[in-house]
Amino acid sequence: MNIFKDIELVLLEALKEVITPNCLIDINEKLVVAELPRDRSHGDIATNIAMIFAKKIGVKPQDLADKICKKIVNKKNIISAETAGPGFINITFVNDVWFNSLKFILETGLDYGATSYGEGKKINIEYVSANPTGPLHAAHARGAIVGDSLANLFQKVGYDVCKEYYINDAGSQIDILAKSTYLRYQEALGDDTIVIPEGHYPGVYLKKVAEEIAHNDGDKWLSKTELEIIEAFKGYATHMMMNKVKMDLKRLGITMDVYSSEKALIQEGGVDAAINLLDQKGLIYEGILEAPKGKASKEWKARPQRLFKSTLFGDDVDRAIQKSDGTWTYFASDIAYHYSKYKRGFSEMIDVWGADHGGYVKRMVSAVSAISENCATLDVKICQIVHMLRDGQPVRMSKRSGDFVTIEDVVNAVGKDVVRFIMLTRKNDQVLEFDFNKVVEQSRDNPVFYVQYAHARCCSVLRNASEGLEQLDINPTILAKQMLCRLNDTNELSVIKELANWPKVVEGAAKAHEPHRIAFYLSDLASEFHSLWNKGKEDPELRFIVEDDKELTLARLALVKAIAITIASGLGIMGIEPVKELRS
Structure with a gap:
């Protein structure tokens, strides 16, 4: 049930009716927006439809709005439709529309907000994909x-989602990892003269890896050739570090569906196959690149390389896929990896990358377009840096882990759910501050607490009602049958309208690939609920449990239950467990 989508269809039908037969325009339904007005005194729903299409039709927005208003009044429970400002339309429904939406929430439960928008289509979401060289x-x-x-969001709207991690286990960094681990292995066998050279991985975390190798194999590697050592230790270290990565992800409540190996991709001929395909399409040539911007000409040595014509697909320059010495570039492997996704049936792909990969986006998007003949799309979400603070001051928590704050540090300090919520309180491309003290404060300024407190308060009200003298039945299917029309207070109706907005928010967040919208919505809903709670403290007639009016009490309990369901539904998308009781 999506009231906003329903009214958008009514508006589009009205638009078609008021357009003269000889007016041929392309009506892009995606441009029509029906939403809750910022000022709730402006009706139940506001729309921009007249302002979007007036110029195309050749009329004034206000005139088009007036015509649409006349067409939609008395349709779909609309009791009024008025033109406002430069051409907005403000629409008011009969209250039964909102009571029915409340009933629908109670009958649907935690599936409220789920849609069939994705129609079961496959989508691949690749994230983390950190080098297996440390925690x-x-x-x-x-x-x-x-x-x-x-991934949770796309599952909610009906996609078949694959969560994937790409293991970068074939580059020079893995050779360095192997050499660093071997030095720690020598230490574990009693050599106290070992010094970790610059450019190697100095983290103490490799000591555990080396100690395990020493425990299992003894000193047998001391007599092996360098090549044998490097090959063996690459396998040992990568395997053990990936186990550590999986443990770290588990701490965040994350389980991947697929782990793909770059090394396996190369060994199985994946890079050769992908580049040969581009070559057959006439998209590979021998060329010489200009010096990168900001690099002095004397620092740059021009060499002939095999290049991919990425500029044909929107990139700024063509990109090297094979060096002059015959080895593949990282980009070549990445092309092959994304081609493997496409061959596995994924025409929609999302990659989540760190801030240091921003300059890599255009070339990768162009490669996906080329390799799929524009049949696949790639959206790259760049996550900006996180400043870890304590009372506003930078922190470095874990000496044993190197010079960075690890996921283990953070989760141990504040808990998985707090970390997950805070990381979604800003859009991914904005810098985020994570203050260890502020994120556990029990105050309105802490969005984690504010939302969880709203859910806990809902549970408290329902618990008191079911365990009190009346021992009321708070089963949602029972509450859905109550006299919901008793919820006629302006504040109550305002909350119901916010609840009805949830399916629109979910679908909009999925379309925009923006999960932070879920956190924003939950904060707004929590604010509305806390406001309603406070009004009940000020005016006994607005309390949720009214001792001498069982009918009104049950209707208000229905509202409270619907709020709890919606908050839990949203937290589920965020991968967070809703709390039923908060303790200070």
Whole structure:
């Protein structure tokens, strides 16, 4: 049930009726917006339809709005439709529309907000994909949570979602990891002269990896050749670090569906196949790139390389896919990886990357367009940096983990649900501050607390009603049958309208690929609920439980239950467990 989508269809039908037969215009339904007005005194729903199409039709927006208003009054329970300002239309419904939406929430339960928008289409969401060279840190947490919440969001709107992690286990960084681990292995066997060279991984976390190798294999690797050591230790270290990565993700409540290996992709001929395909399409050539911007010409040595014609697909310059020494670039492997996604049936892909990969977006989007002949789309979500603070001051929590704050540090300090919520309180492309003290404050300024407190208060009201003298039945199917028309107070109706907005918010967040909208909505809903709660403290007649009016009490309990359901539905998308009771 989506009241806003229903009224958009009514508006479009009215628009078609008022357009003269000889007026041929393309009516883009996606441009029509019906939404709750910011000022609730302006009716139940506001729309921009007249302002969008007036110029195309050749009339004034106000005149078109007047004609549409006349067409829609008395349709779909509309009791008034008025032109406002430069051409907005403000619409008011009979209250039964809102009571029916409340009933629908109670009957639907936690599935409220779910839609069939995705129609079962497959979508691949790749996130985290950190190099397996160390523990995941706080910046990884943001990308992990954005990606995982996107996956939950797309599942909510009817997509077949694949959550994927790409293991970068074939680059030079893995050679360095192996060498660093071998040095720690020598330490574990008693060599106290070992110094970790610059450019290697100094993190103490590799000591555990090396100690396990020493425990299992003894000193057998001391007599092996360098090549044998590197190959073996690459496998050991990568496997153990990926186990650590999986543990870190589990701490955040994240389980991947697929782990794809770059090394396996190369060994199986995936890169050769993808580049050959582009070559057959005439998109690969031998060329010489200009020096990158900001690089002095004397620092740049021009060499002939194999290049991909990425400029044909919107990129700024063509990109190297093979170096002059014959080795593939990272970009070539990434092309092959995304081609593998396409071959697995994913025509919609989302990648969640860190802030340091912003310059890589255009080339990757162009590659997906080329490799799929424009049949697949890639959207890249860049997550900006996270500043870890305590009372406004930068913190470095874990000496044993190197010079960064790890996911383990953060989750141990404040809990998984707090981390997940805070990471969604800003749009992904905005810098985010995470203050360890502020995120656990029990105050209105802390959105995690404010939303969870609203849910806990709802549970408290329902618990008191069911355990009190009346022992009222708070089963949602029972509450859905109550006299909901008793909820005629302006504040109550305002909350019901906010609840009715939930399916629109969910679908809009999915279309925009913006999971932070869920956190924003829940904060707004919590604010409305707390306001209603406070009004009940000021005026006994507005309390949820009215001792001498059982009918009104049951109607208000229905509203409280619907609020709890909607908050829980939203927290579910965010991967957060709603609390039933808060303790200070």
